[in-house]
Amino acid sequence: MDIFKGRNLLEFAERFKTDEDCKEYLAGLKKNEAYRCLKCGHAKFQERKDFSRVCNICVHIESATANTLFHKVKFGIRKAFFICFEMATSTKSLSASYMGVRYGVTEKTARLFMLKVREAMSPIGNSPMDGTVHVDEFVLGVREQGKVGRSYDSKKKKAVTAVQLTDDGKARRMYVMCIKDFSARSLQYIFVNNISREARVVTDKWKGYRPIAKAYNIQQIDSDKGMNFKALHTMIHQIKSWIRTTYPWVSDFNIDRYFNEFCFRINRSQNKATIFNNLITEMISAEKIYQTELIGN
Numbered sequence: 248m249d250i251f252k253g254r255n256l257l258e259f260a261e262r263f264k265t266d267e268d269c270k271e272y273l274a275g276l277k278k279n280e281a282y283r284c285l286k287c288g289h290a291k292f293q294e295r296k297d298f299s300r301v302c303n304i305c306v307h308i309e310s311a312t313a314n315t316l317f318h319k320v321k322f323g324i325r326k327a328f329f330i331c332f333e334m335a336t337s338t339k340s341l342s343a344s345y346m347g348v349r350y351g352v353t354e355k356t357a358r359l360f361m362l363k364v365r366e367a368m369s370p371i372g373n374s375p376m377d378g379t380v381h382v383d384e385f386v387l388g389v390r391e392q393g394k395v396g397r398s399y400d401s402k403k404k405k406a407v408t409a410v411q412l413t414d415d416g417k418a419r420r421m422y423v424m425c426i427k428d429f430s431a432r433s434l435q436y437i438f439v440n441n442i443s444r445e446a447r448v449v450t451d452k453w454k455g456y457r458p459i460a461k462a463y464n465i466q467q468i469d470s471d472k473g474m475n476f477k478a479l480h481t482m483i484h485q486i487k488s489w490i491r492t493t494y495p496w497v498s499d500f501n502i503d504r505y506f507n508e509f510c511f512r513i514n515r516s517q518n519k520a521t522i523f524n525n526l527i528t529e530m531i532s533a534e535k536i537y538q539t540e541l542i543g544n
């Protein structure tokens with residue numbers, strides 16, 4: 248199968264003209280994974296014209312979208328592909344309301360689907376950052392749903408970010424996560440999830456990093472008003488302004504998903520040509536997500 252490469256919208260529209268084109272693409276990618284019938288566990292199937300699969304033993308039918316995050320997408324898989332393309336290839340992505348206008352779906356529908364896409368963008372955790380990694384914590388003032396005016400800043404979210412640097416000090420990869428407070432207990436998660444024990448970590452002099460330095464190679468230096476953490480602070484500035492300008496409100500429950508979307512584009516910026524295919528591959532391997540899980544309580 249020819250994977251789709253590039254970020255050209257016209258070429259994309261030409262390749263994916265119908266829902267069938269999209270299903271064929273999914274079926275092509277699914278062939279990279281071992282098949283197991285969901286009902287009986289048998290490993291052989293026949294592919295039908297609509298790219299669904301029929302188990303050779305129990306004749307259970309699995310649609311092309313089954314077991315992917317495209318499962319039961321009500322507005323059609325072609326629109327879903329376009330939304331994925333926008334989210335993967337545009338530098339800043341779009342708000343749910345704007346995406347809704349562009350693809351003729353309601354804002355709520357667009358938001359729910361975009362949350363699924365962000366789920367696919369979440370870090371896999373099997374490639375921890377090594378080399379030089381700068382870590383810092385920051386606060387994010389975002390509007391909560393249903394509040395207006397001054398409450399914009401009333402409840403700041405706290406987050407920690409880790410940026411792996413290139414040899415010339417630019418951001419190569421990054422991860423961001425929301426944390427409850429700036430204690431060592433909360434800060435440690437980004438280390439455990441995303442940073443190799445071999446990495447040379449640099450932080451400012453905040454005492455919360457001291458206990459973590461028992462397990463990680465951490466050097467604490469003076470921040471010099473951010474001058475010693477230039478790439479890191481540029482990224483923090485970008486993620487803050489992206490969230491503030493693109494999303495009218497962000498819930499505590501979903502904030503990590505927005506961070507993941509931002510990092511997904513940064514971390515794959517060296518593979519821009521294949522970023523759409525990477526995302527669709529993740530959409531296929533991610534577990535099915537139900538709307539209740541996405542919305543929270």
Ligand SMILES: [Zn+2]
Pocket residue numbers: 284285286287288289302303304305306307
């Ligand atoms: Zn079967």
